Amino acid sequence: MLIQATDGDSLQVSRFTNAFAFTQFFGIFIAPWNGLILDRHRRRTISSASFTATAGSQKLADMESAVLSLAITVTLGILFSIFATIPVLQVQYLTFVLQVTTRCFLFGGASSFITIAFPACYFGKILGLTFAISACFTLLQYPCLALIQGPLQNHPLYLKIGLIVLVTLTYAHPINVYLHCRREMGKRGVVIPSQAEVSDLE
Template sequence: MQLRHYLFIGTLNPLLERLARGDADLVSSYTNAFAFTQLCGVLCAPWNGLILDRHKRGKAPRPDGALGALADLRASVLSLAVTVTQCVLFSICAAVPVLPVQFATFVLQVISRSFLYGGNAAFLAVAFPPQHFGKLYGLAMALSALVALLQYPCVALVRGPLRGDPFYVNVGLIAVVLVAFVSPVVVARECRRRAKELEAAGTPLAAPPGAETPTELPH
């Protein structure tokens, strides 16, 4: 998904020039629109956190220990699925050779990017022990940077054999991004496995009806 974002940003001007048929004023207006949407990214950043924390907004307190970790992991399934879906929609819009469609591409790109980077760090904090967060985050960034290097052969492929037409590269990137749906599926299966282990251990996965958290009595 990061490769998709990098490649879009790196080839934005040639894309706009080709779709605008060399109209410099039109390209400038679309470039300004893209820059404006990037400034709005700060407004999109908290949205993924709202999805991750939706189970903490009820009246019942968040359970501790293994039950709390399972609840957090279950919340991340929807976050991961929404993140991938946004990137797929962004990739599809970027592949449509119609200039007005690129307004939707700009919006989806900034939302998808906010979900991608914020959700990546949040998922690592939820799914793994906190003492490994720094190592895992650094590893994730290093691997994504290596994959992002593929943007250079992709650009060379478009400029060379494809003669400036990025259609087939865009279709290939859509197919690659679709593979990312494996992530929420794997996490959902892990949630079911942990839930079965807790049930086998006799741990109730939901509080009984009418149960209330005991309050501490004054000394």
């Protein structure tokens, strides 16, 4: 993509590649943010909901706290995909930052959600399966490249738009988790005040 955007200018490609490599270092500063969001939202969920402190209720509170993290991760993925589509070189610096941020949120959030949603004895198996599926999808970059160089004649816009649409569809996951938590809390008689009431309590 950089070669195409720079018209084959190797010096510019090298500069942008170095900038991309440099931004990867900042992942160590970004990685804790997802955990902080999860913990803060969990405390608010528990303090704003009236329920008996059972293991099942705690798990529901944990799952609901993960919804915000999941939604932010999807949003970051969409923004990354959109900015990567813009054929302006200077915009790619922001794309690099979004790539690092999305990656941190994606892998950290996946581990956290597996811990919350499944029994601990299955953590290794499910995380391993997650990485295996991720690796399989990564292999799709080769047919995508062949598609760009072949039928699309080095104009990947339509493919990029298709990928943005696919990433957008992953909003189904946080929405599904949110609806599941509300449904289960309703069955257990958990009272969850509105956002206005939560603000008044704070």
